[in-house]
Amino acid sequence: MKVVKGIGRGSLSPISSPGLLLFSLLLFLLCACSGSGPTDPITPQLSVVNVGSDTMVNLALAWAEAYHELHPEVSISVTGGGSGTGIASLINGSTDIANASREMKEEEFEQAEEQGIAPVEHVVAMDAIAVVVNPGNPLDQLSIPQISDLFTGRITVWQELGGENRPVILASRESNSGTYVYFLEKVVQRDDPDNHDLFSPEALLLPSSEVIGLEVSQNPNAIGYDGLGYVTPDQKALKLAVDQTGPFVAPTIETVKDGTYPIARPLYMYTRGEPTGPIKEYLDWIMSDDGQKIVAELGFVPLSDS
C-alpha cells in the first residue's frame, strides 16, 4: 500500500468506500435511465397544458380552477415563466396554450412555421400597466416622457421631478417578461419605432411581479411597473398622462375601457392552429360572461361590457 505522505490528504477519508461505491452506482444508474431520451409529450385526452406570462399566471389559474369545477373531466395545468417562455414552449410542442402579455414577434412566428405550427392568437382580457411608487413618495402623477427619463437614467434624483432629495431606484422585470417588452416600447421608447432608448444599466431586473411589489413597498426610493392586478395597497399607482399637459388618469377598469389610461394592452392566449375539442371549449368559456367575470375579480379588465 502506498503511504500517503502529504499532510491533510485524507480530507475525503471519512466517506466510507462501500457507501461511496453504492452512491456512485446509484448515480450512474440514474444517469443511464434518464439518458433514454425525452419521452414524447403525449397528453391524455382531457388534460390541457397552459404555460406563459407571469402577469397572467394568477388569472390563468383562477380560470383553470373555475373551469375544472364545471368540467371535472378536464384538468388544466398552469405554469408561469414569462411570455417568451410560453411561446417557446408552444413552438417546441410542450404546451397546448401559451399565455402572452405581448404579441408574438415576427421571428417567433418564423420559428413556429419551421416546426410546422401555425399559432392562432386569441385576445382573452385587457390589462393596464400601473407605474408604482412607495406610498411615502409625495408624487402622485407623472407624464410618459418623465417616466421615460427616469427609466433611461436621464433623471436620477426624485427632486428633479419635484419629489424628495432621494436617489431613484428603478425596478424592472427581467427581459423574458412580456411586460418588460411592452413597457420598453410604449413608455421608455415613447411608442416611437425610431427611438432606441434602453433601460438604464442601473435598473434592477427582478424575477417576478411579487419581488417588484416587495421592493416598491419597502423602499421609498423605488419606482416600478406592473400589471394592474398586482398593485397592492402598500404600493401607490401613479396617475399618468401622455404628455405634461395632461389629463392625468389613474389606472382603473373604467379608464382602461374608455381608453383614457395611456398604457393598457390586450392579454393573449396562443394555440397551435385553430383550437379543437376541449381546448376550444375552454377558450369559448374564457370569452363567455362567466370567464370574463373572473377577469374583473382579479383586477384585470374584461373584454365585454357585461
Place this chain on the structure above:
Amino acid sequence: MQIPAVPKDVDWREFFIEQLIRLMGVSAIALVLLIFLFLVREGVPALLEVPLSNLLGQRWYPTFEIYGLAPLVLGSLLVTVGAIAISLPLGVATAIFIGEIAPEWVREILKPAIEVIAGIPSVVIGFIGILVVSPLVREFSGAPTGLTALTGVLLLAYMALPTIISIAEDALDAVPDSYRHAAYALSATQWQTIWRVVLPAARPGIITAVMLGVGRAIGETMTVMMVAGNAARMPLGLDAFLRPVRTMTATIAAEMGEVARGSTHYHVLFVVGLTLFVLTFVINLAAALAIFREKRGGGRRFLA
C-alpha cells in the same frame, strides 16, 4: 512470505469490482469532457455571429443584440471574492474550534447543526434575503436599495460556510496527533500549536475547502438572482458592493427559458456558460498547483 492460494470465485469478484470502479472513474472524467464539448458546440456559433468587440463590451442588452460579457464576469467575480473574504476566516475559525478546542459534547452538537445549514434550499435563503437581509443592508449602509452585491455576498458567504467548515475540519483532523504531541513537548501553548503547527500542516486541505467554497459561491444561482438586483452594470469603483450586480449564473437562469433554440442569444448564453466553466476550471487548477508546489517544497520544513 507465502501467499495463500486465492479461490477462483473471489478472484472474479475482485476483477469485476475493479473494472466497475475503473469505469466510474473514467466516466466521471468523460462526463466533464462531454459537458465541455457540448458547451463549445453550442457556444461556437455565437463566436462566429457576434463580433468579438461586442462580446468584450461593457453593456448587456440581449434584446438589442448587445452582448457585452464584462459586467457579468465581473459581477460573478465580485460576489464570489466578497463571499469568500467573509466565509474563509469564519469557516476556518469554526473548523479550528470544532476540531481542536471544543469539548466532545459541543462538537457532537455543532457538527450536525452545520450539516443542516448545508441542506437549506437556496430559494429559502433567497427569500430570507429579500425579506430580512436586504432591508437591513439598505438601512445600515445607506445604499439606495437593499438589492445589492453586498446582500448577495452575505448570503453566499453563509451558504459557502458549511462546505468550508466540514472540509477544513476534516483536514485538521487528518493532521497526525504526533505533530501536536511534538509541539506540546517543546512547551508550545495550545494556540501556538494550532497556529504554527496544525494549521500549516492542514493547509492543502484548507485550500481544497476554499476551492469548494468558491465553487459553491460562483455557481449559486437562485439566491443571487433573488437578492442581487441583476442590473448589468460594470461593478467598478469602491461602491460596487452597495450597488446591484448581475452574475453569469443569474443571467443564464433568467434568460434561457425565453430564448428561441438556435438563435444568437441562445448561443451567447452558452458562451456565458463556457466562460463560467473555464473560469471555475482555472481557479481549481491554480489551487491544485498551489497544493502541489507546497507538497514538494514546504513539507520538509517540519522534518528539519
